[in-house]
Amino acid sequence: MSTSPSSSVQAARMALAARLGELMRDAGLKGGELSVLCGWHAAKTSRILNAKVAPSDSDIRVWCRICGADDQAEDLVASNRAADSLYVEWRRITRTGLRHAQEARVPLYVRTSHFRAYSSRVVPGALQTKGYASALLRMVADVRQTPDDVSDAVDARLARSRLVYEGGRRLVAVVEESVLRYRVGDEEVMAGQLGHLLTVMSLPSVSLGIIPFTTPRTVWPTESFNVFDDRQAGTELLSAQVTVTAPSDVALYIQVFARFAGLAVHGAAARALITAAVDALG
Numbered sequence: 001m002s003t004s005p006s007s008s009v010q011a012a013r014m015a016l017a018a019r020l021g022e023l024m025r026d027a028g029l030k031g032g033e034l035s036v037l038c039g040w041h042a043a044k045t046s047r048i049l050n051a052k053v054a055p056s057d058s059d060i061r062v063w064c065r066i067c068g069a070d071d072q073a074e075d076l077v078a079s080n081r082a083a084d085s086l087y088v089e090w091r092r093i094t095r096t097g098l099r100h101a102q103e104a105r106v107p108l109y110v111r112t113s114h115f116r117a118y119s120s121r122v123v124p125g126a127l128q129t130k131g132y133a134s135a136l137l138r139m140v141a142d143v144r145q146t147p148d149d150v151s152d153a154v155d156a157r158l159a160r161s162r163l164v165y166e167g168g169r170r171l172v173a174v175v176e177e178s179v180l181r182y183r184v185g186d187e188e189v190m191a192g193q194l195g196h197l198l199t200v201m202s203l204p205s206v207s208l209g210i211i212p213f214t215t216p217r218t219v220w221p222t223e224s225f226n227v228f229d230d231r232q233a234g235t236e237l238l239s240a241q242v243t244v245t246a247p248s249d250v251a252l253y254i255q256v257f258a259r260f261a262g263l264a265v266h267g268a269a270a271r272a273l274i275t276a277a278v279d280a281l282g
Contacts, residue, residue, distance in 0.1 A: 013051040016079055019072075020063055021049050027067040037066045054080060075246045082245040090144055090240060097149035098137055102156035108228055109163045116227040116257050117173040122184060123193060124173050124226075125157060126164040127200060127208070132193040133157050135185030165205060174209040174260045176221055180277035187281045194278045198271060209264025210273050219259045227253050 024034050031049065035042040039062075047053040048063075055063070057077045064073040093101050117124035122136060133154045141150050164171050180197075183190060201208040225235040233244040233253040244250055265273070 010051065012079070012082075013054060016055075016076060017049050017051040019076060019079075020055070020060070023064065023067040023069045023072065024049075027069075029067065034063070034066060038062050057081070075248050078246045082243060093241060094144060094146045097147040098141060098153035099149045099156045102153055102160055106160050106163070108232070109160055112228040113167075113169050114229050115164055115169065115171045116254070117171065117224075118175070118222070118226075118257055118260050119173070119179055119224040120176045120221040121179065121224055122182065123179055123197070124175065124224075126161045126171055127173060127197060128157070128161070129189075129193045129196045130154060130158060131189040132184055135189050139184075165203070168205075170205050170207075172207045172209075172261070174211065174257070174264045176211050177213050177273055177277075180210070180274060181280070191278060191281055194274050197274055201270065207266065208270060209261055209266050210270045211260065211263045212265060212273060215263050218263065219256060222256070225253060225257075227257060230254065 024031070027034075029037070031045045032042050035045045038045070038059075044053075048055050048059070057080070060076045060080060061070075061073045064070055064076065090101075093104075115126065117126065123132060125133070128136070134150065137150050137153050137157070140146075141148060141153075163169070180194060184193070197208065200206050223235050223237070225233055227233045227250065230250060231245065233250050235242050235244075244253065264270070
């Protein structure tokens with residue numbers, strides 16, 4: 001990943017240009033020949049191939065049709081549309097504090113009916129208690145040196161999370177057993193958080209699976225990620241927020257999530273792991 005939003009956008013544009021160039025060469029065409037078949041000036045093809053200009057959705061579809069790659073058009077269109085927001089640094093998102101980052105995703109939550117959340121590090125946001133969210137966001141603010149609006153950010157996170165439990169929405173979460181053991185906050189905070197998991201996992205709209213330490217793996221623990229319906233996936237790096245919208249990439253996240261879900265235990269077995277984690281608090 002690049003180190004700045006602008007250079008990351010350019011990297012995404014260059015990746016798109018490279019894919020279009022590959023389609024052209026696979027079709028046995030040169031730039032001039034493609035331009036004639038597409039019905040535009042050769043200079044336009046050159047600018048697109050050199051990532052000097054972003055192609056329109058129509059340009060991409062015509063390009064794919066001429067190259068006999070109609071099946072790749074929608075992926076490329078999605079990649080092109082998302083380039084500006086594929087990779088955004090946290091220092092840009094949180095320059096005025098953490099509250100805005102919580103509120104900015106409310107529209108996405110409103111239009112999502114099926115949430116998938118995999119976490120290898122912390123309890124997923126929609127399942128966090130106020131105490132846990134406060135301890136976590138306090139750490140985030142400290143590490144990222146953001147303006148101190150943690151209290152407002154926590155309230156915004158909890159308000160956003162409530163949307164997950166309304167309107168017939170469904171949350172399917174899978175966490176590594178390590179999530180139950182990492183100490184976020186003091187013992188009282190962790191006990192409250194683990195107790196909350198025991199409560200919410202009984203809700204008909206929530207499925208919580210836990211992957212035990214001892215489970216033989218068919219997929220390695222990855223970075224935590226979320227999938228919103230079948231349209232968008234996202235993950236949070238230490239330095240940036242990454243959004244994925246290309247259909248084939250979203251499909252990969254859904255496929256890997258299904259693998260994680262297959263490794264997880266649910267129901268009584270999951271409750272036993274949570275209870276053991278509570279007992280380990282001493």
